[in-house]
């Protein structure tokens with residue numbers, strides 16, 4: 001995978017247990033599809049590692065105290081905690097619709113204030129940080145390899161800090177602890193510290209919480225690429241200064257979701273919320289769409305693009321169902337079939353799918369292979385033996401599940417004898433042009449939760465979903 005730190009593709013050298021930290025949302029508003037892309041991508045990476053036999057320990061934080069949360073709390077006459085809790089809950093709702101699994105730990109800043117205070121104290125003791133009237137700053141020149149993650153030169157770094165602050169020793173210095181402002185007190189977003197009432201700066205939380213739950217160094221640090229600078233640059237500096245080692249083995253960042261080629265932003269007013277997309281499209285369709293581009297390329301969102309994704313998604317779902325219906329049919333009625341020897345072909349689809357994901361998580365390539373697999377299924381399903389069908393079904397399903405698709409798929413059951421008899425009766429009725437009887441039987445099936453499908457090779461049934 002492409003490592004942002006070394007700026008090249010590297011073979012991931014992983015033990016059986018893989019430790020992953022992904023920066024989570026700042027809980028001050030509904031999440032948008034850019035957040036969805038990050039969460040879906042790293043969830044897919046996690047699933048793939050699990051598929052390959054790794055045990056993954058996955059941590060994603062919530063920033064539950066921050067300027068934007070405080071601002072909203074004051075505006076709505078609420079506390080920081082009330083605002084954060086509301087949008088954390090909304091985030092989980094959105095993620096559940098997208099089949100994003102819960103992390104092993106979802107730490108929140110406000111539950112780790114004392115850990116953060118100890119870390120800041122340690123940074124002061126070690127000479128990496130200093131106190132000015134209740135604020136604590138990390139002194140960037142004390143950490144010579146600052147800039148190595150983002151690749152910014154000293155000149156670029158100096159330019160990034162636009163507001164010169166005479167209280168800082170260097171323009172690049174950033175806050176580890178911020179003294180309480182009036183708004184913070186109003187929103188109950190302040191905590192006791194050796195430097196007075198205040199709250200943590202943004203970056204220190206991820207250094208503290210990743211080390212607490214994963215140890216140092218850990219394997220993979222993920223996030224959207226907008227976090228490379230300053231957030232991850234600062235996080236790396238803090239962690240290295242605290243623990244004396246390179247804290248992360250692989251830094252992995254995903255690109256943005258764009259709208260008409262532009263980045264989504266509040267100021268442009270082009271933010272698309274997950275919950276609004278879910279009113280019109282199934283969560284799995286959105287997930288499918290988000291995986292349809294390589295994670296390091298921008299992905300342009302539009303209704304049209306989502307419609308296309310839906311079609312493509314449905315064609316995969318249809319193939320899965322076709323296999324399943326054929327299995328149910330053969331289990332119910334039996335039929336001697338000469339195997340079409342599909343095993344080698346199916347294995348090659350399987351191998352190519354895995355290869356695609358092993359090439360820097362190339363999900364569009366993996367999806368293209370799934371589509372080839374799907375065409376093969378559509379062409380051969382009516383001739384495959386039961387054993388082949390089951391093999392094919394399991395392989396297809398496994399690949400889809402690795403991408404987080406069709407997780408809640410319900411199997412089409414074989415029919416008990418008396419119900420199967422009704423299918424026979426209906427076929428006879430149809431031959432005798434007794435359509436009234438045929439329709440009556442069809443209605444009976446509908447009541448039982450099935451849709452009947454007449455094919456040249458006989459009647460099949462599927463579940464009403």
Ligand SMILES: [Zn+2]
Nearest residue numbers: 023024206231
């Ligand atoms: Zn973070």
